[in-house]
Amino acid sequence: MLTIGTLAKKTGTKVQTIRYYEQVGLMPEPGRTEGGQRRYGDTELDRLAFIRHARQLGFGLDAIRELLDLSDHPDRPCEEADAIARRQLRQVEQRMARLEALKTELERMIHECSGGRTADCQVLTVLRDHSECLTEHDEIGA
Amino acid sequence: MLTIGTLAKKTGTKVQTIRYYEQVGLMPEPGRTEGGQRRYGDTELDRLAFIRHARQLGFGLDAIRELLDLSDHPDRPCEEADAIARRQLRQVEQRMARLEALKTELERMIHECSGGRTADCQVLTVLRDHSECLTEHDEIGA
DNA sequence: CTTGAACCTCCAGTAGCTAGAGGATGTAAG
DNA sequence: CTTACATCCTCTAGCTACTGGAGGTTCAAG
Numbered sequence: 001m002l003t004i005g006t007l008a009k010k011t012g013t014k015v016q017t018i019r020y021y022e023q024v025g026l027m028p029e030p031g032r033t034e035g036g037q038r039r040y041g042d043t044e045l046d047r048l049a050f051i052r053h054a055r056q057l058g059f060g061l062d063a064i065r066e067l068l069d070l071s072d073h074p075d076r077p078c079e080e081a082d083a084i085a086r087r088q089l090r091q092v093e094q095r096m097a098r099l100e101a102l103k104t105e106l107e108r109m110i111h112e113c114s115g116g117r118t119a120d121c122q123v124l125t126v127l128r129d130h131s132e133c134l135t136e137h138d139e140i141g142a
Numbered sequence: 143m144l145t146i147g148t149l150a151k152k153t154g155t156k157v158q159t160i161r162y163y164e165q166v167g168l169m170p171e172p173g174r175t176e177g178g179q180r181r182y183g184d185t186e187l188d189r190l191a192f193i194r195h196a197r198q199l200g201f202g203l204d205a206i207r208e209l210l211d212l213s214d215h216p217d218r219p220c221e222e223a224d225a226i227a228r229r230q231l232r233q234v235e236q237r238m239a240r241l242e243a244l245k246t247e248l249e250r251m252i253h254e255c256s257g258g259r260t261a262d263c264q265v266l267t268v269l270r271d272h273s274e275c276l277t278e279h280d281e282i283g284a
Numbered sequence: 285c286t287t288g289a290a291c292c293t294c295c296a297g298t299a300g301c302t303a304g305a306g307g308a309t310g311t312a313a314g
Numbered sequence: 315c316t317t318a319c320a321t322c323c324t325c326t327a328g329c330t331a332c333t334g335g336a337g338g339t340t341c342a343a344g
Binding site: 049050057058067070071074075078082084085088092093099100102106109110116118119121124126127128 | 196237252263265
Binding site: 003014016017020024033034035036037055060061 | 330331332333334339340341
């Protein structure tokens with residue numbers, strides 16, 4: 001039987017985060033000691049490791065919920081899990097494309113800044129006037 | 143004199159967002175009509191455009207506050223603005239590197255999934271067992 | 285039995301908005 | 315001048331995914 005602290009250490013999760021996962025229904029309500037402290041078994045350890053790993057891969061909690069659900073039903077076709085992963089991949093690719101555009105623009109701003117007074121600073125000039133931009137970029141809401 | 147709605151349209155910002163910027167001190171408190179409605183001039187329009195553009199480039203509100211401050215002092219050396227932009231560029235590069243690792247991992251997961259039952263799904267297997275991973279990836283907190 | 289680390293619940297805060305309730309204002313048409 | 319109605323106002327709450335702290339209890343070792 002594992003305490004919440006041990007579980008936290010084993011999975012690299014904060015204690016509060018585990019309680020949060022319980023609160024939002026990602027982790028089950030575990031057994032308790034007479035005094036009311038949580039005690040976990042290996043099932044929960046595996047589940048938490050799964051969640052953490054999926055988080056590291058950038059999956060959102062909702063996607064993880066779906067993945068866990070699929071994982072609990074071994075006989076269902078795995079197309080859904082595949083679809084979730086593909087969706088995630090698309091998101092990653094989109095984010096990368098956006099970041100690529102931002103990177104270009106930032107590099108140009110910095111490169112052209114000659115290092116004088118702020119009045120002539122290219123960084124600030126570009127920000128003042130969008131038409132100075134060479135690329136389209138839409139980071140907001142990324 | 144522009145209403146908040148007009149300002150919103152011209153800059154592609156939601157009305158609430160403009161009020162939010164005022165609340166957090168990015169936008170000044172504008173003049174008001176007798177009835178209490180906000181009225182803006184071109185100064186505010188420029189300032190909001192600057193903010194929005196910086197947001198599109200991924201700058202955080204704190205960085206934007208600094209940039210606006212620098213922009214208000216034309217005689218200061220522009221090294222600070224340059225430094226902020228370089229910091230932002232580094233962040234973008236780091237995020238891209240992380241996303242690259244995630245992309246690789248996701249592609250591998252998807253590629254190896256043969257499309258049978260979820261019991262044999264490679265997507266779920268990888269998530270279950272981190273040691274299956276070829277790359278290090280740390281998206282959490284990105 | 286005592287000590288101290290680890291546990292408990294509950295509340296608040298982070299970034300950057302966004303949505304909605306419930307009511308006031310501004311403007312153009314009739 | 316009145317009426318209609320789009321737009322404005324403030325205020326509160328919600329979103330993601332946690333994180334931190336206050337104030338108090340429990341567990342395990344010595």
